[in-house]
Amino acid sequence: MRTPRWGFMAALLTGLLLGPAAGAREPTVHRITVYVHSGMSLYLSEARTLGGVGGGLGVRDTLDERFILQADASYLMALGKVVEVRAGAGLQRSGTWTPAALVMLSCMAGQGMRFLTPTRSTPVEGPALTVGLQLAPLRFTHSGTQLSLFELGVGVGSDWPGRGLTWHLTLLQAGTTF
Amino acid sequence: MRKTLAAAGLLLACACAPTSSRFSEEQLARLSTLAGQVETGQLMGHVRALTRSHQEDTPLSCTPVQREQYAPACFMTRDRARDLMKSRLEAVGLQVRTQEGQRGALTFTNLIADLPGTTRPEEIVLVGAHFDAHYMGADDNSTGVAGVLELARVLSQYRFERTLRFVGFDLEEPGMLGSGHYVDALGQEKLAGVIIFDCIGYYDTRPGSQKSLPGLPAPDTGDFLAIMGNDHSLGLATDLHQLNDTLQLMKLVSIIAPGDGTSTVSVSESLMRSDHAAFWYGGHKALFLTDTADFRNPHYHQATDVIDTLDPESFRRAVQISAVGLATWAGGPR
Numbered sequence: 001m002r003t004p005r006w007g008f009m010a011a012l013l014t015g016l017l018l019g020p021a022a023g024a025r026e027p028t029v030h031r032i033t034v035y036v037h038s039g040m041s042l043y044l045s046e047a048r049t050l051g052g053v054g055g056g057l058g059v060r061d062t063l064d065e066r067f068i069l070q071a072d073a074s075y076l077m078a079l080g081k082v083v084e085v086r087a088g089a090g091l092q093r094s095g096t097w098t099p100a101a102l103v104m105l106s107c108m109a110g111q112g113m114r115f116l117t118p119t120r121s122t123p124v125e126g127p128a129l130t131v132g133l134q135l136a137p138l139r140f141t142h143s144g145t146q147l148s149l150f151e152l153g154v155g156v157g158s159d160w161p162g163r164g165l166t167w168h169l170t171l172l173q174a175g176t177t178f
Numbered sequence: 179m180r181k182t183l184a185a186a187g188l189l190l191a192c193a194c195a196p197t198s199s200r201f202s203e204e205q206l207a208r209l210s211t212l213a214g215q216v217e218t219g220q221l222m223g224h225v226r227a228l229t230r231s232h233q234e235d236t237p238l239s240c241t242p243v244q245r246e247q248y249a250p251a252c253f254m255t256r257d258r259a260r261d262l263m264k265s266r267l268e269a270v271g272l273q274v275r276t277q278e279g280q281r282g283a284l285t286f287t288n289l290i291a292d293l294p295g296t297t298r299p300e301e302i303v304l305v306g307a308h309f310d311a312h313y314m315g316a317d318d319n320s321t322g323v324a325g326v327l328e329l330a331r332v333l334s335q336y337r338f339e340r341t342l343r344f345v346g347f348d349l350e351e352p353g354m355l356g357s358g359h360y361v362d363a364l365g366q367e368k369l370a371g372v373i374i375f376d377c378i379g380y381y382d383t384r385p386g387s388q389k390s391l392p393g394l395p396a397p398d399t400g401d402f403l404a405i406m407g408n409d410h411s412l413g414l415a416t417d418l419h420q421l422n423d424t425l426q427l428m429k430l431v432s433i434i435a436p437g438d439g440t441s442t443v444s445v446s447e448s449l450m451r452s453d454h455a456a457f458w459y460g461g462h463k464a465l466f467l468t469d470t471a472d473f474r475n476p477h478y479h480q481a482t483d484v485i486d487t488l489d490p491e492s493f494r495r496a497v498q499i500s501a502v503g504l505a506t507w508a509g510g511p512r
Contacts, residue, residue, distance in 0.1 A: 042393075046395050049393045079436055079441070080436025080437055080441070081436075081437075111409065111436035111437055112436055113393065113394070113433060113434065113435060113436060114412070114433075114434040115394075115431070115432060115433055116405070116415055116416065116431070116432035117395075117430075117431055117432075118402075118429055118430065121416065121419035121420050121422070121423050122416055122419070122420075123412060123434065
């Protein structure tokens with residue numbers, strides 16, 4: 001009777017002491033997802049309006065089903081032809097319903113409406129850079145497939161002197177996880 | 179005396195304002211003098227005569243369907259205004275030729291007058307306005323025609339490297355027929371720059387007097403001259419702003435459409451509502467100068483579009499900034 005009790009106690013103690021340490025040493029699980037997306041982005045400042053509707057490709061690394069690192073590129077049309085490259089990091093919920101929130105950096109370059117005003121007599125040049133927040137409330141993950149609807153984002157940047165705002169709407173994003 | 183004072187004022191503004199490296203002090207001084215020769219009395223005299231000519235003219239025929247769809251179409255005149263424009267261009271020593279055209283049942287006649295360039299006459303800097311109008315058409319577009327006539331008077335006193343061309347376009351209102359025909363017939367002629375006037379005399383400083391479109395950051399007050407350009411003509415618009423910064427003439431707001439500006443997106447479409455659109459379709463560098471018409475003027479295409487609604491001083495300044503731009507692009511004044 002004594003030997004088994006002592007054996008159980010020793011095993012439990014060992015597990016309690018060594019369990020967490022052993023878990024922390026486990027390698028981070030990366031799940032790479034390649035996705036396509038469509039929607040619209042608009043950058044508005046006193047110096048220019050860029051953006052349009054379109055779509056593109058992206059890649060996402062989901063770490064331990066919790067943390068997200070992603071980057072994507074889009075080709076947008078309407079107010080000229082624009083390429084938008086975005087990179088973001090954020091958190092998601094685990095499970096099938098996986099809503100997410102990300103901090104996004106955006107770089108938009110190409111044609112657009114430009115404005116000259118009494119305070120700005122030369123056109124602004126270069127890409128529009130913004131940093132902002134993106135929310136993906138309707139995002140689902142199941143059997144290696146990710147689907148997201150109606151992601152909303154807002155960002156702020158600078159067309160000095162002045163402020164720029166980016167509005168982003170992803171209508172549909174679909175990805176395959178490897 | 180008034181001309182001398184105006185020129186002196188402009189020279190003072192030129193001396194006090196920071197100068198751009200794009201333009202030399204000597205050039206700016208010459209441009210100031212030139213701009214000072216634009217006279218309010220001349221401009222308003224032209225508008226008065228043009229509105230009277232529209233009032234006394236016989237409107238083009240229109241059908242009951244047209245009357246029902248758009249009543250102002252049945253109050254459109256152009257013949258007497260064209261005759262007046264022709265005679266006044268000739269009065270400043272310019273030879274005027276006509277260019278005939280027809281589309282469907284509509285015939286039209288453009289007016290073209292050249293001030294030949296001295297060293298590069300094959301390169302043309304053009305300023306034009308349509309002379310057809312609904313009702314009396316004080317702002318739309320007697321102001322534009324008056325601007326062309328006053329520029330012809332002032333600029334013909336000088337010589338320029340490039341040819342300066344003054345054009346009256348027929349039948350803009352039914353769909354830019356005259357300007358479309360003109361651009362189609364250009365052939366090998368090289369246009370160095372184009373300014374189109376359409377409604378340049380109505381200004382309102384009251385808050386809320388200016389309407390705009392989403393995505394276009396127009397001021398709330400209708401006290402500025404709007405310049406519509408595209409990527410091809412961005413350099414011309416920048417020139418006007420930089421000259422204006424130095425000469426301190428008036429408040430300018432430019433909207434530059436992407437590419438050639440001919441996108442079918444509604445915002446871009448709203449920037450193509452005059453004869454410059456024909457030049458944009460043809461790939462030419464053209465600017466459209468306007469008070470924004472019905473985005474500001476409640477009398478647009480109404481019987482109330484009369485001379486008393488205009489702001490003569492702002493109107494003059496709009497023509498002045500055009501004068502210095504045209505003179506610069508033409509390589510002068512000499």
